[in-house]
Amino acid sequence: MSDEAFVTLVASDNYVLGGLTLAYSLRETNTQRKLVCLVTHKVSQTIRDRLAAAFDEVVAVSELNSNDSVNLDLLCRPELGITFTKLFIWKLTQYKKTVFLDADTLVLKNVDELFDREEFSAAPDVGWPDCFNSGVFVCVPNLDTFHELVELSENTGSFDGGDQGLLNEYFCDWSTKDIHKHLPFVFNLNANATYFYAPAYKRYGKDAKIVHFIGAAKPWMHARDANGVLHADNAEHLVEHLDLWWACHDRHVQDINLPQSFYPEEYV
Amino acid sequence: MSDEAFVTLVASDNYVLGGLTLAYSLRETNTQRKLVCLVTHKVSQTIRDRLAAAFDEVVAVSELNSNDSVNLDLLCRPELGITFTKLFIWKLTQYKKTVFLDADTLVLKNVDELFDREEFSAAPDVGWPDCFNSGVFVCVPNLDTFHELVELSENTGSFDGGDQGLLNEYFCDWSTKDIHKHLPFVFNLNANATYFYAPAYKRYGKDAKIVHFIGAAKPWMHARDANGVLHADNAEHLVEHLDLWWACHDRHVQDINLPQSFYPEEYV
Ligand SMILES: O=c1ccn([C@@H]2O[C@H](COP(=O)(O)OP(=O)(O)O)[C@@H](O)[C@H]2O)c(=O)[nH]1
Ligand SMILES: O=c1ccn([C@@H]2O[C@H](COP(=O)(O)OP(=O)(O)O)[C@@H](O)[C@H]2O)c(=O)[nH]1
Ligand SMILES: [Mn+2]
Ligand SMILES: [Mn+2]
Numbered sequence: 160m161s162d163e164a165f166v167t168l169v170a171s172d173n174y175v176l177g178g179l180t181l182a183y184s185l186r187e188t189n190t191q192r193k194l195v196c197l198v199t200h201k202v203s204q205t206i207r208d209r210l211a212a213a214f215d216e217v218v219a220v221s222e223l224n225s226n227d228s229v230n231l232d233l234l235c236r237p238e239l240g241i242t243f244t245k246l247f248i249w250k251l252t253q254y255k256k257t258v259f260l261d262a263d264t265l266v267l268k269n270v271d272e273l274f275d276r277e278e279f280s281a282a283p284d285v286g287w288p289d290c291f292n293s294g295v296f297v298c299v300p301n302l303d304t305f306h307e308l309v310e311l312s313e314n315t316g317s318f319d320g321g322d323q324g325l326l327n328e329y330f331c332d333w334s335t336k337d338i339h340k341h342l343p344f345v346f347n348l349n350a351n352a353t354y355f356y357a358p359a360y361k362r363y364g365k366d367a368k369i370v371h372f373i374g375a376a377k378p379w380m381h382a383r384d385a386n387g388v389l390h391a392d393n394a395e396h397l398v399e400h401l402d403l404w405w406a407c408h409d410r411h412v413q414d415i416n417l418p419q420s421f422y423p424e425e426y427v
Numbered sequence: 428m429s430d431e432a433f434v435t436l437v438a439s440d441n442y443v444l445g446g447l448t449l450a451y452s453l454r455e456t457n458t459q460r461k462l463v464c465l466v467t468h469k470v471s472q473t474i475r476d477r478l479a480a481a482f483d484e485v486v487a488v489s490e491l492n493s494n495d496s497v498n499l500d501l502l503c504r505p506e507l508g509i510t511f512t513k514l515f516i517w518k519l520t521q522y523k524k525t526v527f528l529d530a531d532t533l534v535l536k537n538v539d540e541l542f543d544r545e546e547f548s549a550a551p552d553v554g555w556p557d558c559f560n561s562g563v564f565v566c567v568p569n570l571d572t573f574h575e576l577v578e579l580s581e582n583t584g585s586f587d588g589g590d591q592g593l594l595n596e597y598f599c600d601w602s603t604k605d606i607h608k609h610l611p612f613v614f615n616l617n618a619n620a621t622y623f624y625a626p627a628y629k630r631y632g633k634d635a636k637i638v639h640f641i642g643a644a645k646p647w648m649h650a651r652d653a654n655g656v657l658h659a660d661n662a663e664h665l666v667e668h669l670d671l672w673w674a675c676h677d678r679h680v681q682d683i684n685l686p687q688s689f690y691p692e693e694y695v
Binding site: 282285286287319320324334335336337338341343344345352355356360361362363 | 501502550554556557558586587588592602603606609611613620624625627628630631
């Protein structure tokens with residue numbers, strides 16, 4: 160299946176730990192698909208070399224940015240304009256089909272079955288569930304689509320200042336047209352769902368396939384103390400999944416010895 | 428259309444203000460359907476008389492209760508066992524089709540088109556969006572369904588201790604089978620969505636048809652001061668919708684002069 164690939168984006172150094180851990184989590188599930196990482200000029204050559212050891216392909220792309228501070232402020236996430244860079248996945252026409260995964264996702268079980276889905280498949284967003292969450296989606300690289308998306312971003316913009324608002328605008332019949340394009344929520348499980356609706360998590364959470372650490376505080380930003388114990392203040396409900404993320408990191412990424420500046424300060 | 432009805436439930440006195448305001452909000456949209464209110468023995472005759480002035484029919488039913496404190500505690504809503512009483516809607520076989528509306532919903536625009544949908548139609552829940560929210564749903568009264576639901580409640584129970592967990596267990600193919608059974612989110616707009624995903628609310632909120640005040644603090648529990656000004660501490664994001672609820676209340680329910688004990692203490 161060399162013509163199908165999982166693709167992520169590391170648009171800045173502070174998501175490198177996410178991208179690397181994601182790649183190894185995919186490898187641990189014995190995926191039969193290629194792994195691709197998009198990077199921008201903000202990612203140094205040394206870091207690209209580290210990514211190249213984990214991914215089959217590291218593709219340099221230019222940075223796309225919404226620069227839409229008004230809507231990003233509404234979202235309380237000023238840093239997300241840069242997520243427009245995701246659109247470059249549609250330029251990977253060497254692949255027949257691709258699955259995008261945010262760098263803050265962790266794959267728990269083999270998800271190669273995602274390639275059975277069509278463009279555009281995604282799971283609902285918890286904030287406004289007639290919108291899909293754009294952290295996990297299935298798409299078909301195509302230059303026309305790429306150009307239409309870039310055009311839409313320039314003419315209409317994104318209602319949330321990030322890629323999610325733009326993609327929901329473009330694939331606007333997602334919520335009404337075809338149920339098969341609704342990925343089950345367990346393919347993009349918001350890590351906070353354990354808290355939002357605890358009984359449903361208890362009932363369905365065992366089927367989790369991909370967990371998504373949505374929000375400003377990413378797993379690699381939660382400090383651990385010298386004994387490796389996690390200090391997840393205000394995030395107790397995340398600990399189960401944070402532990403899985405760090406365990407995967409420790410199995411594969413620890414040895415890479417990234418500069419200490421990539422990690423949060425140790426808790427003392 | 429005398430064989431189709433909107434149905435709500437007032438299982439206890441503290442939801443009477445909700446039920447009455449909901450009924451008048453429906454009347455203001457010139458609905459062509461009947462309005463039915465289910466009540467239990469907990470609702471006094473005086474109050475039933477008031478409800479009978481607003482609804483076409485007030486139907487006394489017995490109380491069903493999950494008595495499932497374990498799962499209700501997970502939900503942080505110990506009071507919701509009583510919502511099993513909703514199941515009595517399936518006994519209203521004098522109607523060909525019914526639309527259930529929680530007593531904490533407010534109808535903003537005519538929603539008679541809901542009767543074009545089939546059983547079982549509902550909108551996604553924000554907590555776990557592969558589950559539907561059971562505050563608004565379309566169903567077909569049928570004694571077999573009623574008995575199967577009661578049986579399921581006795582044998583398997585509800586994963587959240589309330590009607591929502593039970594109904595999701597029963598109509599378990601809702602998330603995967605038929606997109607037409609997914610009501611648009613604007614037919615059951617979680618009032619907190621204004622906060623959860625503000626840019627989406629800004630983009631799509633103008634289409635809101637039914638707003639649902641999910642959570643422990645209902646509109647009628649937010650005190651107003653002597654000038655009618657709302658004091659919505661920690662709920663600023665709700666004020667727009669709370670104001671609409673109180674405006675409808677003031678137009679129709681104020682004159683009924685319910686005992687002062689139904690209202691929160693005045694703010695001084
Ligand atoms: O500074 C940034 C912001 C975002 N991203 C990429 O864009 C994705 C979407 O952003 P994020 O996951 O932070 O958004 P959220 O899921 O929290 O809404 C990330 O996972 C990364 O792949 C990045 O590389 N650098
Ligand atoms: O003590 C109660 C609790 C619930 N209900 C009815 O059951 C519905 C569901 O409960 P609620 O709306 O409080 O649940 P939520 O929407 O907050 O999950 C209410 O709207 C009422 O119709 C009631 O009459 N008395
Ligand atoms: Mn993400
Ligand atoms: Mn409700």
